[in-house]
Amino acid sequence: MNTEPVELRQRAAKHAALADPARLRIVDLLTLGDFSPTELQAELVMPSNLLSHHLRTLEEAGLVTRHRSEADRRRSYIRLAFGALDGLIPGAAHGARRVLFVCTRNSARSQLAAALWQRASDIPSSSAGTHPADHIAQGALDVARRHGLDLADRTPQGLNEVAGEGDFVVTVCDNAHEELTTMRGIHWSVPDPLRANTEEAFEDAFADISRRVHDLAPRLHAA
Template identity: 75%
Template sequence: MNTDPVDVFMARVAKHAALADPARLRIVDLLTLGDFSPTELQAELGMPSNLLSHHLRTLESAGLAARHRSEADKRRSYIRLATGALEGLAPGREHGARRILFVCTRNSARSQLATALWNQVSEIPAASAGTHPADRIAPGAIDVANRHGVALADLPPRRLDDVAHGDDFVVTVCDNAHEEILNPGGIHWSVPDPLRLNTEDAFEAAFSEIARRVGGLAPRLHAA
């Protein structure tokens, strides 16, 4: 898989290292609210000036804080959150994909739901398939999709070999499928099979987990 360029990655490392200290994290928390003078930060933190100066230098070096002079009293300075300070703390759009292929064993619930949810949040095309497809989509998957206003594709379960392209970004949403195909170059979401219990709660839990995962992955991918 592609990763951030080295310089971008190292900038992230510097920010995370700076924020690992509780006092510096508290300073950044305060700066998200507004600008503070060093004296005001000392009062908020109960910290001696020399220690505060050390923390502020570290935050400035990491690109998290910036200092500017007061327009009133030129001897006074204010610390503010640097422009874009909190950008890049989470991984960025690292991977390009022509199509997302969601795979589970029977292509009757989890992979169908994942595809439908993906199509709501991303312009990258998506499809689904199964290693051993069922005859039909599970009624519980249809019901949970309807409850949440999600439109399932009007396609029956399909076999992986009939659907897969060589350049697909494969996401297995089933442990059995993942361990069967080993999914080289793709990713795996270990989502419990709602058909084991075949209850409304089980399908709701699977839907919620897949929706959370889709929401986390979509911002990480860009169309190749």
């Protein structure tokens, strides 16, 4: 009879999954942002069947999850499961002059991310959109206010107006990520709260972005 605590067996499974160099490399990449299997395949120069095996092993160990893109439904994104690396050492730190959060309209997710970043890090932050809206979404203003942030004086800006050399770019919507194929950076596949346009949807997006900001902030240093 196995009397080992469940938590111990789960930790052992994670360590076993991470013992393979390819799987450890995948997790190192995912500590920064989300990747599609195709993007991981290109990064690792690995056959698709072998990548599928590694991803399945990581999923079974509770290290990663996947979900469909909101832009191209044929595409999926792999992300670290929440709390996957608790008790484990994450990948290497990175340098940044400024963190630039990008979404399509610059009316919700990227604005919230930039505001949250200012709480979590001394590295400057900004936000921009590939096709900026005329104003910030009311749901974003409301959820920010509920959590002690004020977005009232901010307006959506175009990426070409804001982007600068040395920016550490973080796309926070699938459409922007899949549009900006030549821009180097990381991706957070955060569902669009404006699709449902409910208080719950904005709270979920805020919580997702907040967790990611606080995970990334200790791993960046001023460049």
